[in-house]
Amino acid sequence: METTIKVENLSKSYGSFLAVSDLNISVERGEVFGLLGANGAGKSTSIECILGTKKADSGTVSILGMNPVTERKKLYEQVGVQFQESNYPDKITVSELCMETQSLYKTFTDYKELLKQFHLMEKEKSMVSELSGGQKQRLFIVLALIPNPEVVFLDELTTGLDVEARRVVWRSLDELKRKGLTIFLTSHYMDEVEVLCDRIGILRKGKMVFYGTVQEAIQSSNCTKLEDAYLYYTDQEGLNYESI
């Protein structure tokens, strides 16, 4: 198998606060990896350090065999990133923003196909600023996919999406995965994780407390559902576990 993302012994502190501690992750080509953890567990910090947009204190990262810090330009031709809050000009339409994004890359996918796939075609001429939260979220996924990437990083994939929109996103990602796209995502929704992820890592206070398949998480915690297994791993003091 071909390893697409390799993270070894990655750590990051903010002052004296250790946000990510000794992270090890390996994602194969065409695999979907989900990084899970409570608010503040260190997911975004990890993604930013992996992408090289934040400087890790120690550890090594390789994406498609490249170092994201020193080979940034070349790597970013093949990596898509979904931003939570994109910086876009005030008065720009959906299609203009897509075209602008296309212009940043040597090769790209037809954005209209992506807009269709993510049910945004009827918003093509709308101002980005006038889209609903869920429509914007889907647009940011489209923007991440425009370079026709080999790997895509999706932070809080479907936060704010309604039930139908989530299914649209899941279906589209599944299709892209079949074509060999490697996906690194974070999510707070265990149903989504069960549908999409081949392997997961659960972070608790910056440390990986579980790494393996969804089935392994369920089995090793003696639970029957992933949500319970997740709580078992993230809430080991038992404060909330089984409180409902």
Ligand SMILES: Nc1ncnc2c1ncn2[C@@H]1O[C@H](COP(=O)(O)OP(=O)(O)OP(=O)(O)O)[C@@H](O)[C@H]1O
């Ligand atoms: N720039 C910063 N300076 C200091 N502390 C930070 C900074 N960014 C993040 N932190 C802290 O690091 C920890 C991890 O934050 P991070 O954003 O990585 O968590 P997360 O798992 O992505 O959370 P969420 O699910 O809420 O998005 C938190 O305790 C946060 O307060």
